[in-house]
Amino acid sequence: MSISSNNKNSHMKNLFIVGILGATLVTSCSTAKQAQADRAETQQLKGTWQITSVDYDKGFKVKPFDEGADAQCWVGSQWKLVPNNWTGSYTLNGGGDCPTLTQPIKFEVINGNQFQFKKIATGTKAKQNLSGYALSLVGQSGNNFSLEQNVSAGSDNVCITYNFQKVSN
Secondary structure, three states: OOOOHHHHHHHHHHHHHHHHHHHHHHHHHHHHHHHHHHHHHHHOOOEEEEEEEEEOOOOOOOOHHHOOOOHHHHOOOEEEEEOOOOEEEEEEEEEOOEEEEEEEEEEEEEOOOEEEEEEOOOOOOHHHOOOOEEEEEEOOOOOEEEEEEEEEEOOEEEEEEEEEEEEEO
């Protein structure tokens, strides 16, 4: 029994298509698994968190997130994060030279290690605000995580670490 050249070509095309589909399926399965893993880690951020400490080179005057408040004013602040719709807020408690304020935010976690957020002004939509902040998400566990932010101070670069502890779900 011989196979004609048309049948061979048809057979080769079918094998090629099956190979492509198989490779696509493997890629999409591994991508879906990674997305599920990233989503599970992000869901751990759900709840109310408190900044327990802010670490940085104290030789610099640091006022994070354009609030006009010294970095130490952020210690004790409460952050509410709702990952299913990427919304939240932070509240500075005030006292001394620290302001009292609550700021709504829209956030996202990219590649499991970059926490980005932008402030949402009253009466505006998140898509209307094009600027925000990008921090590295490090040391995430069920009850703790840290955010690291690099800011430039003249010709120097200062790394600020915000250490969070879970208060409630």
